[in-house]
Amino acid sequence: MEYSQHAFLKELGITEENSGLYNGKWGGKGDLIKCINPTTGNVIATVRGATSEEYEETIQAMIAAKTKWALTPAPKRGEIVRLIGESLRAKIVPLAKLISLEMGKIFIEAKGEVQEFIDVCDFATGLSRSINGQVMPSERPGHVLLENWNPLGLVGIITAFNFPCAVLGWNAAISLICGNVQLWKGASSTSLITVAVTKIVVEVLEKNGFDGAICSTIIGPGRTVGEKMIQDKRFGLISFTGSTDVGRRISQVVHSNFGRTILELGGNNAIIVAEDANVELALRAVLFASVGTTGQRCTTCRRLFVHESHYDAVLERLKKAYSTVKIGDPLVEGTLVGPLHTAAAVKEYTEGIEEIIKQGGKIAYGGKKIDRAGGFFVEPTLVEINHDAPIVKTELFVPILYVMKFKNLDDAFEWNNEVPQGLSSSLFTNNQMNIFKWMGPTGSDCGIVNVNVATNGAEIGGGFGGHKETGDGIESGSDAWKQYMRRSTCTINYSTSMPLSQGIEFGN
Numbered sequence: 001m002e003y004s005q006h007a008f009l010k011e012l013g014i015t016e017e018n019s020g021l022y023n024g025k026w027g028g029k030g031d032l033i034k035c036i037n038p039t040t041g042n043v044i045a046t047v048r049g050a051t052s053e054e055y056e057e058t059i060q061a062m063i064a065a066k067t068k069w070a071l072t073p074a075p076k077r078g079e080i081v082r083l084i085g086e087s088l089r090a091k092i093v094p095l096a097k098l099i100s101l102e103m104g105k106i107f108i109e110a111k112g113e114v115q116e117f118i119d120v121c122d123f124a125t126g127l128s129r130s131i132n133g134q135v136m137p138s139e140r141p142g143h144v145l146l147e148n149w150n151p152l153g154l155v156g157i158i159t160a161f162n163f164p165c166a167v168l169g170w171n172a173a174i175s176l177i178c179g180n181v182q183l184w185k186g187a188s189s190t191s192l193i194t195v196a197v198t199k200i201v202v203e204v205l206e207k208n209g210f211d212g213a214i215c216s217t218i219i220g221p222g223r224t225v226g227e228k229m230i231q232d233k234r235f236g237l238i239s240f241t242g243s244t245d246v247g248r249r250i251s252q253v254v255h256s257n258f259g260r261t262i263l264e265l266g267g268n269n270a271i272i273v274a275e276d277a278n279v280e281l282a283l284r285a286v287l288f289a290s291v292g293t294t295g296q297r298c299t300t301c302r303r304l305f306v307h308e309s310h311y312d313a314v315l316e317r318l319k320k321a322y323s324t325v326k327i328g329d330p331l332v333e334g335t336l337v338g339p340l341h342t343a344a345a346v347k348e349y350t351e352g353i354e355e356i357i358k359q360g361g362k363i364a365y366g367g368k369k370i371d372r373a374g375g376f377f378v379e380p381t382l383v384e385i386n387h388d389a390p391i392v393k394t395e396l397f398v399p400i401l402y403v404m405k406f407k408n409l410d411d412a413f414e415w416n417n418e419v420p421q422g423l424s425s426s427l428f429t430n431n432q433m434n435i436f437k438w439m440g441p442t443g444s445d446c447g448i449v450n451v452n453v454a455t456n457g458a459e460i461g462g463g464f465g466g467h468k469e470t471g472d473g474i475e476s477g478s479d480a481w482k483q484y485m486r487r488s489t490c491t492i493n494y495s496t497s498m499p500l501s502q503g504i505e506f507g508n
């Protein structure tokens, strides 16, 4: 085991063998999970997952904790979330190192991921003093018509491997100020990060006299623990971040029980470089958006549409940029591209390359697995291919960028929208007519519609989410909080008469 080589693990309370369940107390009597370092392929440490009995115990602990938390005034809940943000600030370096070590993204991006959680905590703290309902004019004399928002109760949060810390934050910070108790299931392959983040969060709750079960965590496979969660009608919301295939299953199960979901699923994001674009700006954005996080962001740029007047130059410049990108250990300064997360992802990459060639694609740069002492490394890859090749319409969760030429901007808009996914999209242009068209009804059909900015790297103040097969619901900023609460419309009669709405006279 590599455990002893990484001194920062101790600062996070990680040991060689860790408990994978927290519900007010630590447990975990289930299967042993070996946590792998994708840079070396070696085991870092182990986590013991939870059993079915422990799942039920956890739900009972959450139910027991729910009323006190729901009755705690929202600004007080906001103060707890602020303190969680402070604790994350204090641990940002070791936590970011752990994210690099276990997930594989470079340190600077890992630090940004923890910062994102901190930012959402700040946002949610402010929000805890401003979540509000409307007061509407009543049509009846002596009546008040208003809406009131209450907590949902139990919220299930299931997250993906690629943002093993921030996605919890997007959900948890908002859900907590809304008065819910939560059960978090992270991806099994990032279990050490789940344990470390849980320790930081629950320490704040316990120090401040709250039951740690408010933020429960369960570690285990999707097909067992995840399935239990989605079939459990006691959850008022299942917020799921992950692949479209799993999201489809979750949608079917939860919605068949009339449950509520937030589904943040796969993307297939495009950047369009128009004839009048600032090409230098676009090139910088494309590089970050296509090779950043080794192509494993939901918002990674996978399709690049370049106006024919810039096509050859852009492709040449990209080839050059790709050839200078430093690939290696994500914890070493200067590395820009770390490993893929798993051996399975390397297989997805090599099989993807074979399929691309079968479908007429031409490898313009890269295309090969890198043999590097046990690690899961591949070359970031540029491909020339037709916009409507079937593979272009799927999400390969690896660093492969399809580069395509267009003549008319309207065609590029149409191609942006022709895929089943609808997460993020960017247009590089200096023409205001293009900008407003891009944002309007005949423009991009995505949830994130950018101009002269990359497809990735969203700010937390805006609502984050997509459309079509990317799922529904938004997380983080804007009015995402409404999804974590139950709206009630309340009519209050403060008169001594009983007028009916719509002017109905009943039995008078």
Ligand SMILES: NC(=O)c1ccc[n+]([C@@H]2O[C@H](COP(=O)([O-])OP(=O)(O)OC[C@H]3O[C@@H](n4cnc5c(N)ncnc54)[C@H](O)[C@@H]3O)[C@@H](O)[C@H]2O)c1
Pocket (backbone or CB within 6 Å): 158, 159, 160, 161, 162, 163, 185, 186, 187, 188, 220, 221, 222, 223, 225, 226, 227, 230, 241, 242, 243, 244, 246, 247, 249, 250, 263, 264, 265, 266, 267, 297, 298, 299, 395, 397, 423, 465, 466, 470
């Ligand atoms: N739209 C977004 O905001 C967003 C953000 C991050 C990642 N993603 C997407 O996530 C995917 C990559 O992540 P991944 O490989 O971890 O995804 P995944 O779908 O394989 O797993 C996600 C989570 O679902 C759990 N799970 C699996 N089967 C389940 C089941 N039957 N019931 C309940 N839970 C189950 C897993 O254990 C894991 O915790 C990509 O498609 C990416 O685009 C989307």
